Amino acid sequence: MEHLLALADLSGLKITLYPHSFCHLETPAHAARLIREIGHPQLGYLFATSHVYAVGTPESVLAQLAACAGELRSFNACGCSRNAPGPRAKCVHSPLDEGDLDLIPLFSALNAVG
Numbered sequence: 001m002e003h004l005l006a007l008a009d010l011s012g013l014k015i016t017l018y019p020h021s022f023c024h025l026e027t028p029a030h031a032a033r034l035i036r037e038i039g040h041p042q043l044g045y046l047f048a049t050s051h052v053y054a055v056g057t058p059e060s061v062l063a064q065l066a067a068c069a070g071e072l073r074s075f076n077a078c079g080c081s082r083n084a085p086g087p088r089a090k091c092v093h094s095p096l097d098e099g100d101l102d103l104i105p106l107f108s109a110l111n112a113v114g
Contacts, residue, residue, distance in 0.1 A: 001038065008042040016073045017045040021054035021090070028052060032068035044073025050080040050091040053101050057087075062105050069113040077103055 008015050019031045031045035045068070052061045065072075079099030080091040096103060 005038070005040045005042060008040075014042050014044060014073060015040075017043070018048070019045060019051060020048070021051040022088075026051075026055060028064045028068040028072075032071045035071045044071050046074040046076055047072055048076040049101060049103065049106065050076075050078055050093055053080050053082065054091045055088050058101055061101065062109060065106055065109050066113075069109070072113070075110060077106070079103070 004015060007013070017025060017031045017034070019025050019027055025031055025034070028045060028047055035043050035045060047065060047068070049061065052064055056064065077096060079094035079096050080101050081094065081099045082089040083092050084090070092099075
C-alpha cells in the first residue's frame, strides 16, 4: 500500500478501495477503519449499495453510509434485492427503481454530506 500511495502522491491520482461483500475488505466500516489508520489524503473508498445490503439490513446500509461519509470517494447505486432470507445473502442487481432497498434515504444522506 505504501508504494501505491507514493505513486498516487507523485501522479496526483486518488486511490479508491472497493469493499465487496463476502471478501476480506467487506464493508464501508472495514474500509474506513483502514483509511483512518493509514491516514493518507489520496485514499478513500467506494460505497456499493448492493454489497453493503448483501451483508446488512436497509437500516445498517444507511447507518454505514452516515458513519463512513468522511472517507467516501465514490458511490455506486443500483436497485437490489436479496436472494435469500437471513443476515447475509447475495443481491440481485436491478434498475434503480426496482428492488427492495429504498435508495431515496441513501441519496438524501449523500446530499446532506455534500
